[in-house]
Amino acid sequence: MSESQILLEGFLQSLAAGLLVGAVYGLMCVGLAMIFGIMRVINFAQGDFMMLGMYAALFMFTGLGLPSIFGSIVGPYVAILLAAPLLFAFGYLIHKLLIARVTGIRTVSMEGEGHYAQLILTLGIALILQNGGMILFGSELVSIRTPLSSSAWEIGPFWGEMVTVFLNRGRSISAVFSLLAILALALLIARSRLGKALRASADNPEASTYMGIDVDRSYRIAFALGTAITGVAGGLLATNYPFHPFVGLEYVIVMYAGVVLGGIGSITGAFWGGMAIGLVQQLSTLVLPTQLQNTAIFVVFLIIVILRPQGFFGRVVERT
Template sequence: MSAQLLENVLQALVAGLLVGAIYGLMCVGLALIFGVMRVINFAQGDFMMLGMYAGFFVFAGLSAALGLGGGVTAYAAILLAGPLLFLVGIAIHALLISRVSGTRSAKLEGEGHYAQLILTLGIALIVQNGALIAFGSQLISIRTPLSSTAWTVPLLGGEVMLFINQARGVAAAISVAVIVALTVLIGRSRLGKALRASADNPDAATYMGIDVAHSHRLAFGLGIGVTAIAGGLLATTLPFQPFVGLDYVIVMYAGVVLGGMGSIGGAFWGGMTIGLVQQLSTLVLPTQLQNTAIFVVFLAIVFFRPQGFFGRVSERT
């Protein structure tokens, strides 16, 4: 393998890992909602878009009010967008989603899934067009000094040079930190136990004194907040507009299915796989065919392992 080819492969591999970490974070948000609530949320990509705009405007507000700028302020604003969208998720669940999920869904046709599909598609259309009216269609991004700078890593005595975009590197590190924090929250805290109990057996959880409706509301808010942070991190390297959610909601669902429906850790690795395939495919395919490569690999993996990487096979009786 020539030095140039090796450099191209390693460059694509590193880019895939960095982008995949952000994809993994956005997939985790969707997996959290489905894993706890069993709700198919087609508006997830549009809530991610709102996270992008929230990060952008919080960054602009902090810069104007405090006279602060640069990378630290931008990433602080992106992290603040998470709690803001968490509150939005709580409100959306209380007003709308709770009507077609939880114990109420048992009385609906198809256990509420038909109503959930129509409702979340309607929310997506309202959010998209509302954002278009409010923010316009112009492409914007959260630009920081890190967005246009890179770390240089020499390999093989300088024959191979890797260029790692600093904004992507910091975004990937923050993504991993958020996922680790979320994993600890779900696995170790009292709240996490309540969420897992509500997901595994809502009836038994109710008998144990757990407010399942409240757990579902928190899970929906957390899922929206986590995906909003991922959107803000993505906006430091890529421009966005009100319809950007359409481009990523398919990536989210593909990552969740690859990881195994309901598995939070699996969703992260599913998103990581999509990022790697997307970037490595550029070595042999034009950029326009990246999504084609993603779904060819997706179909191949699902063909041999339908339950995903970490999913469980359920037997029907």
Template sequence: MALAPVVEAVLQTAVAGVMAGTLYGLMACGVGLIFGVMRVVNFAQGEFLMLGMYGAVFTAALLAPLGWFGVTTGAYLAVLLTGPPVFVLGLLIHRVVLSRATGLRAAGSEGEGHYAQMILTLGISLILQNLALAWFTAVPRQNRTPISDSAWSVEPIPGMDAAVFINQGQAVSCLVAVALVAAIYLAFSRTPLGKSLRAAADNPVAATYVGIRVERAHRIAFGFGVAITAVAGGLVAIYYPFQPYVGVQFLIIMYAAVVLGGLGSILGAFWGGMIIGVVQQISALFMPIELQSAAIFIVLVVTLFVKPDGIFGTNVDRV
């Protein structure tokens, strides 16, 4: 058996796993922020990912006639411009809907408001799904750029005929994702805003005594959480076709990444997403593609047996 094809397959799968995992990690950072601060399981997170995809496509279409940017630069700029509108939408949804069943208002209620939170976020998910289906139809779309279907060919091992192909659109999206994760971590671990969010998460009652408005902190966390995931969706749309139901297939991956990395830890969520991406791709070498999700949950279950708080999680660290 020739060694080169085996090495090529393993390296190609590993590279694909790292690139997929980087985007999963950015998605999971949004989930980790919301859960870490609010302790809310947001079933609509996948739909905010979908909104980021559509937002990036239509924003890029609006920027294109201006001619100020190239197609590729305009597409990535459109991804970043999608974040603020989704952030505002998140603030509005929290203010009108979720604030009634979260924070201090839910303290002392049965289940601490978690039953109502699950039903509310599931309802938001269904509403956003069906609105997107009505407005955009089920026709798959993609934010195509000149680099979306282009690839670099790399021969990582000198003297061996083993080439690895790297999709340029996915690679650039990964670099942007890494930069965003670093910025998010620094913003929420080193700034006064981040400290106030952690205080509101650790002890809401004590936080109110030092002048922190807990409901406002939760609203900001929810807004940032959905905006981060929406931006991740826009980055995925550069190389991946999507339709209104795309959020469902990513929702389980996002929450699996958060649990695997450690609940309440942004860096843990990122590395959890990275691990899931690698496991998902590596498993395709020796398992049918239909069982990739099974491989993810096998790793998740084994990890939780060994470390119930997740790989990077503790009982007190939230960022």
């Protein structure tokens, strides 16, 4: 194999891996966009909601005996689907009991529009979830074992008989799962009455109240949806990567970078922002050590923010 063929194969392999990982990152970022974009809440606990999704899927998979019912291939994805309603209910309760105290119409009269209280509250929730997870689950690395994560489809050859690309089956299924989830969410937001209420509450909460929309309920549902979506993304990651109670710290900054890249307030943009991060992360390994992947992400992030501050799909005008 010539040097040019080796370079091409390495590039195509990294590109394929970036697209597959980026699709799951995109789903993760969409979950945060539901909260950050609609409610304007800087949620430090979002990464820990993802961690809960990982453990919920793991215990659904092992505790309900899903491997014996659905097998070790289909079982993990059934577990992820079963975990989603639990994460939705958890997010709904967290908002109703805690987040609602520092968000919504009532924050207009608060100093800094309640953002100081939101920062402290979500940081406190994050610390409780991390340390509570350490107490309950321990510090050992665990994962959802599936045969798909250790097998691949061969695509090619593309150049003679030498250049081929291998697609990890577990990552590929997770990417398809992510795309279907985002499509379903996009239809919900665009076509349903609930979606219209969410968009109206995000654009102008006061006017929405005058039109008879329960803004607090819309925020509660948005928070619950964002929690469930990020939890599902966590479950998909758990089928390919080991995790522990502090894994959320590794991803929460990536989530915010994806949301800002895509454009605050844009669900579609958040997905493409996550996709861009996945591509940069994987392509950077062609020229940089693995330890510097996050450095490459934020270099690209800074360049894009400088050239296009509103993000890929953000609006130039400032929201009132």
